[in-house]
Amino acid sequence: MLVGLGGCASPGVSRPVAGDHFSEIPDIPIPETANDRVQPWIDYFQTRGKERFTRYLERSGKYVPMMLRILKQERLPENLVYLSMIESGFNPHAYSRARAVGAWQFMYQTGARYGLKVNEYVDERRDPEKSTVAAARHLKDLFDHYNDWYLAFAGYNAGEGKINRAIRKYKTEDFWEMSQKGNGYLRPETKNYVPKMIAAAMIAKHPKKYGFDDIQYEDPIEFDVIKIHGQTDLRVLAQCAGVAFEDIRNLNPELLLWVTPDSSYEIKLPKGTADQFQTNYAALESWQKMGEKQHIVQKGEDYESLAKEYKLPSQYLAKVNHVSAKNNLKEGIALTIPMQPPSEYKNALLAYQPVQYYRVRHGDTLGRIASRHGVSVSKIRQWNQGHIGKYIYPGQKITIHSKGSSEWQEIASARPSKKQGRAEAAQASLQKNGGTHTVRSGESLWLIARKYETSIQELKRLNPGEIGRYLRPGAKLRLPSSEGESHVTEAPSKSEVEEKVVKKGLPQKKDDVVYHSVNSGDSLWTISRQYNVSIKDLKKW
Structure with missing residues (x-):
């Protein structure tokens, strides 16, 4: 039974007691004291993770009352809200490396199984209400399968198939025993999932007991729902309701564009604005939407x-x-x-650029394909996000947007590329830090090199006494200057160098060679990545 969450529960949500509607489904056991698997997570949330966990607690005020209402409707234990806390920190915009999305971190296939739609306009995995309903039903199915909440949580994290095989492999249906035996089979993330959730619940129930004082809980989310007909710009909706564009966006995180779908759609508006909105919206000409x-x-x-x-x-x-x-x-x-469109949506117009498809041939590289079509490698990766990995292979189909007319080129270049943005951020960081970087806990050389648009080799060359097998938090690293000091230590010292990128394993014919002029900030690593070849081959060529 949920107790408190810092007093952020909605007045309209009653607190059931044992023997009420939870009698059909056992509540989730949350101990009063931590075992040796839970205590390290409590320690983490109280120290290194305290700032992040404080944000989770603050955000819980916004979403937990709504989640509790849905869990009650689905006749499920209230303690399930803590899964959303450890999955995303109650963040509907959360996106994982595994491509799980939303406050409950649904993968596409699982979300679709529970009715969450994903298309060019919406991703309902980011809808706080709809995703909570889907999560509740998914968790109910998992509990019906395992008859054990801890195994249900493990199945939520790793998938039912993985946990089913673990049960057969280790001949146990006890999560704690399985997680001890499952070295090399269960991922650490899954083995830590239940202890982490229990630790989060223990702290959230009694935040002051664990040193979380004066939490500024956000106000519960409240809104009016209006059904509109026909595609409408969100800025027009905001004007009709007399609120800011950001207010509409924040209440409708499932919308991927600055417009609603081109059919009927239920839009959420700030509480109390429905009457004003309906009057103003009804007065619009159809083209004004x-x-x-x-x-x-x-x-x-x-x-x-x-x-x-x-x-x-x-x-x-x-x-x-x-x-x-x-x-x-x-x-x-x-x-x-x-x-x-608003500036942050400019790149969405790429979808309306004329499209052609290219079949990868033997010996192709992304650099050669980009050069042949007059576009950049980064654009090809952007247009084929999720379909192009580290390597391309013969027969693969690649989407290419042709450049089209001059006005399109102006639109496409209106927003700096991701690489340009990183380069500008790197220059700003260099100026701010005076040419040095203080290593923080958890940082790696790769992250630091990426932040400052340089290479790991260059950082090692500049800091021979500071960089050993491990990075020491607090160490000050020299950074390559933005002027004069090259980021490419292996390249010949010429003002302009031509790097030959040749088809691997083929004779060096004229048609097989691409010439790359080294630009300021280039390294052999960035060049090799651009053309999908190795640094070793670049040096050889």
């Missing part, structure tokens, strides 16, 4: 000329107006000209 103006087509105009005039992709203009960009425009018709 997406557009800032209408354009009357003149003789000789087509989508390409309008795209150039309004600096929007022709495919996007056509979609907003529910027609094909291939159709001829009739003189005199009125077209909706949509607003430019």
Whole structure:
């Protein structure tokens, strides 16, 4: 039974007691004292993880009342909220390296099994209410399967198949015994999952007892729900409700774009704004839901000329107006000209760039493919995110967006690339830190090198006395200067160097060679990564 969570429970949510509706499903045993598996996690949350756990407690005030209401409706123990705490810290925007998403960290397949939709407009794994309902039903299924909450949690983390095999392999249905025997089979993350959850629950129930004083709990999330018809810009919705664009975005984290889906959609609005919104929304002309103006087509105009005039992709203009960009425009018709997307969504317009597909051939590299199509390697990786790994292979299909017209190039370049952003951040960090970096606990050479846009080899060269087998927290590392000192220690000292990148294992014919001019900040590592070859081969060539 949940006790407290710092007093953030909603007044509308009653606190059931033993023998109430939880009598059908046993509550989750949360001990009053920690065992030797739980205590290290309590120690961690009280020390190195205290700042992060404090944020979790503060954010719990926003989402826990809603989660408790849903768990009660699903007739499940309230203590299940602590799974969301250790999965994401109650963060609906959380995204893991394994591509799990949302406050309950659903993988795509599991989310789909429990009715969470993912498409170009929405990812319902990020919807706090819908994902909580899905998590409750998933956990209920797991408990029905194992009849044990600790095994259900392990199954939530590792998957039912993994835990089923572990039960057969170690001939036990006791989580603690299984986690002791499961060295080399169960991942440390799974073995620590239950102890971590118990530690989080013990602290959250009695935060002051564990040194978490004066927690500033966020206010419970409250909203009105209105069904709208037809695709609408979120900025228009905000104006109709008399609130900020950020307010609409924060209440609807499942929306992936700055517009609603092009069908009916239930939108969440700040509590108390529904009447004002409905009055203003009903007064809109249909084109005003997406557009800032209408354009009357003149003789000789087509989508390409309008795209150039309004600096929007022709495919996007056509979609907003529910027609094909291939159709001829009739003189005199009125077209909706949509607003430019907010700056943080500029790259979303890439989806409307003309697309072609390329089949990888033997001997291809991403660098050669990019050069052949007049685009960058980073763009190809961006367009094929999730489909291109460290290597490409013959027969693989790669999506290429053609450059198109000049106005598209202006749109595509309006926002700095991720690499440019890292480079600018690196320069800012160098200036701020005076050319040195103080090593923090948990940092690696790879992270530091990436932060300052340099190589591990260069850091080792500049800090022979500080970098040994392990990095010492508190050590001050010299950094390559932004001027003069090269990040490439192995390259010849010429103002411009041509690096040959040759097809591996093939004769060095003229057609097999790409020349790369070394730019400031380049290293052999970054060059080898760009062309999908090894540093050893670069040195040999």
